[in-house]
Amino acid sequence: IITSNSRLDYEQKTSYSFLILLEPNELNCSILIFIKLININDNPIIFDLNSLMYNITENNLLPYYIGRIRLIDIDQLYSYNYEFYLQQQTTTEISIDYITGSIILNDKLDREYHGSELEYDIIAIDYNNKENNLTNKLIISINDINDHGPKFDQDYYSINISKSIRPDTVIFQINATSKDPIQNGNITYDLINSSDYFFINQQTGIIRLKKYLPSTIINFTLVIKAFENDINLTDYTNLFITIINDDNMYFNINNNNNNCFIEENKIIDTNICTIGFNSNDFIYKLIDHMNCFAIYENNGTIINKKIFDYEIDQHEYNVTIIVKDRENQSIILSSLNLTIYIHNINDNKPEFLTKNLTTILYLFYPSINTIIHRIEILNKDQLYLNFEILNDTYSSYNLQSSLNFTELILINSIVTDREDNLIIRLSNNNNNNTYLTSYYIDLYIHLIYIQRSIDYPTIVQQTIDGYINFDENFPLINFGQLFIQNQSDYKFIYFNLKSNEYFSLKQLSNNHIELYYNSSLQQYSKQQQQKYRLLQYQIELNVIAINQSIPEINFSNNNNTIIYFSKNHNNLLKSHLIDLHLWPIDREMLERSLSIIINLNPQITYEQFIMNSLPLIREYLSDIIGVNIRHVHIYTFDLKNQQQVELLIAIIRYPSRLRPPRYIHKKLLYNALINVTNLFEKILNIKSIEKIFINQCNLKSCENNGRCTSHIKLLNHQYEYFYYDTYQRLIPKYQWNILKILGDHNSCTSI
Known part of the structure; x- marks a missing residue:
């Protein structure tokens, strides 16, 4: 018994053929099966939408033939006989021949009166079945012609001007309007008289003085004409100008x-x-x-x-x-x-450059007269400043101040673990200066002194790969937590990043540190453009760890933590390197991406697929499309369920040294891959291909024979972190956006 796995549509394909082989193969017996589909009348008759939309010019000679309404019968099995009518019986502008569907214009159309577009409801009635009706809208767009002349909004205007105004001074701007749109109503202006003293800008209507006015003249009357090129239509107005004499003032210098x-x-x-x-x-x-x-x-x-x-x-x-x-x-x-x-005014109040609520951690007991911390001051007005410690409980500190800083000096020994919470007050002395106001500000400092055994562990060796979205509004991208060997054994871990303008560290707790990348600072060099914009970094870190308990430190965003070590600390530090490879995602990559849903073999894990199968898929795609493997980008993927993964793929057509790379259109990729037999099935860990598609639309996305498209949206500042042994990958999160737009013709489009 031969059965079909899906619905067969005559309009898509009229026949099928395939070969059946008998087992065992040694019999060498086969049979060719040919199946021919019989067409049935399963598609409704619909309007030809192109026959329902027309553009005509206003003021046509009557009667005027506009066009003809047509129907479309996809199946073409039976003849049909429809009659066409306007549903608005009172309409006089047009008429429709009920047999041929011809549209005749009976009245002149004026775009300035009727508007730019007319709509009519039409109905097609099946002569053989009066209840089988089709309805739709007929749309007629009216194109404008230049048929209205300019018009001033007043018959005359009156102004007063000073006799002493300078030449080229604007004294007035005249304005005329036309009912026609701007592209047709191009108005120019001209002065009919008094051109010796005044001139007008023909395009703007601005009137200026040409030269100084003589004292004997007390008024002018200007006659102004507005006209349009291409049509012989004009309008006139008068401008009455009164001259005011102001030459009777005496001069003096105070x-x-x-x-x-x-x-x-x-x-x-x-x-x-x-x-x-x-x-x-x-x-x-x-x-x-x-x-x-x-x-x-x-x-x-x-x-x-x-x-x-x-x-x-x-x-x-x-x-x-x-x-x-x-x-x-x-x-x-x-x-x-x-x-x-x-x-000078006291507009720059002195302020601390040291952050408020700063925590200073000493991992040893400092000696007397040690400068515990130098507190920097911003003192733009160079005021005389006072410093004092408000709550020195143990009387252990003193301040040694200068114009732009003060130093916190230890004057009593530290012999046990201890915490001090100090308030340093800064105030100014205005010395009766009327421009200066009294002012003070407090700085809160948390001091921790502990003496612990410090370890210098090894950072877990890492290589970080990922695709990042440079267009999002979050320049700081979190690359996740940093780890050391035997991390769970330690109560306190502190990483130090060697100077790097693109990367920074953020300590969230005593043993949790994350790596951040500032994408806003990245500028592409020509060499990087030649390498298809691959960004490669190597950062250097060192780390210390303590396996004994220490006080919990508040590492909130507003706090600053400073750690001081003993003198021999630097000699014991070890340097560790982390390699990072980043590819930017641009708009064209998203717009030309192809989605493939892959069914995985039940016996493998998601991690095994990412590490072992993804490189083989890239190599396989490069062979099929005929490009270098570096041009194949599987920039993100999503685990749909335990055994199914969606891959988003974009392939560069050719790199450019002068502009961003161009990607192969997703429809071309689809056509290239859909015709490949047993795609990816020879690759380890892949069971089958569930689906290849260029959008997320399906038969239920739209109704009434609507068309549908969709696009990929990267979620701002949202990434998944894939860890496997020493390998880490940054995976952008995404979603498919579908926006349905219902039109007047019972169809819909999804974006």
Whole structure:
């Protein structure tokens, strides 16, 4: 008995053939089976959507043939006879021939009146079965033509201007509008008269003064025309201009204002001082070689062009103010040398550079007069500062201060394990300075003194591989916990990372330390681009460990922990290396990724598959596609169940030295792999291929014959950590996003 494993569709394939072999093979007997499918009428008749959407230009001659409504019968087994009608019986713009489906335009369409698009509900009725109806929408888009002229919003305009305004000054902007869209309604402007004193920008309608106005003229009337190219349509308006005479003011310079000052931190354009007053007979000019100030020409007010900082900038600036005749600026009427002073204010309160709630751990007992810690101070205003210890319970410390730091000195011996919680207070002494305000700040320091036996264990040798998402908003990527040999035997573990700009350590508890990578600092070199952007690092670490109990230290984000060791400590430290290989994931890699779901053999583990089978899959894919194995990227995977894994694969078509690599389109990959017989089944630990797909859509994702696509989204700052012996892999977490969009034609698209 021959049975089918899936639904057979005549429209997909009309016949099948296969060969049956009889066992045993020595009989050499086989039979060829040929199966021909019989078509049945299992697909409904639907509208041809292309026949329901049209673009026409407004103002066509009538009657106008738009197009014809058509139906699609995929099976084509029986003839059909449908009649076409408009469901809106009151519509007069168009009519439809009920037999042929021809669409006729009966009324002129005006885009400015009807809008850019018209919709009509249509129905197709089966003549043989009146209840078998099809409905849909007919959409007609109206294209605009330039058929409306410009129009001013007023018949006339009135303005007042000063006689002393300078040439090229904007006095008014005229505006006309058109009902046509911007691409058609291109309006230009022109002055009909008075072109000796005024001119207009033909595109913007801005009117400017061409030259100084004579004193004898008291008003103007400008006639302005707006017109459009390509159509002979214009509009006119009048602009009435009244000239105001302001030449009757007397000039003077106030010499008492030669002591000008401004406080630091004032915003740009702050008025510093005024050395004159308004006049149309003269103007003020400023000579400032450092370009820090400007002056208002009309009244001599000096303003700042920068924000001054007393702690950075100089404290005095010398400038010169010159008064010139407005009409003939070659005539200098007067001049004044002026010093502008910058005043200091207490805007930079002193602060500790040492973090608050700092924990200082001594793994030995320091001797008397040891500088326990140097506390750095930020003192921008260079104030006289006071330091004091508020709670020195054992009277064990003293402070030795300077202008920008203070040193905590041990003055009594430490002979047993102990903890001190100190408060260091910093305050200023304003010395009756009216610009300075009193201020203080406290620094909390936790001191721990213990004497323990220190071990120098071996860090577990590691190689870390992974793909990382550089586009996410979290620049710090957690590479997981660092381990040492026999880690469970120790109560306290402390790693030290040799100087490295990309990596940092984060201590979470007494024996838990994690490695972080700062992706925001990475810049690709040309050599790395030639190597397909593979980022390779080697970091150097050393570690100490204590197998005895010590006080629990708070390693929260806001705390800073400093550890001091004995003098012979550095001679005993061992260096350890960790290699890291990272590949960035970019948008094109995600968009051109192929998904393969693999069924694993029951007897193997997930770890064995990752370590033993993944390299063979990469090699196998490189042979099938014909690329170098370095171009095959299996950048993430997900264990669906105990025996099923999904792989996301992207393959580089060719590398480029000048731009990011280009990937083979996922549809091409799909076609190349789907035709391979027994794909991956010869690879160790693989039972079979469950599915190869380019999206996550299925028959239930959309209804009513909708189409569906999907895309891969990497989850921000979410990675899985795969550990196997000395190998670690960073696996980006991901999800398939499907967004359904229902249209007017009973279809849906998923993204």
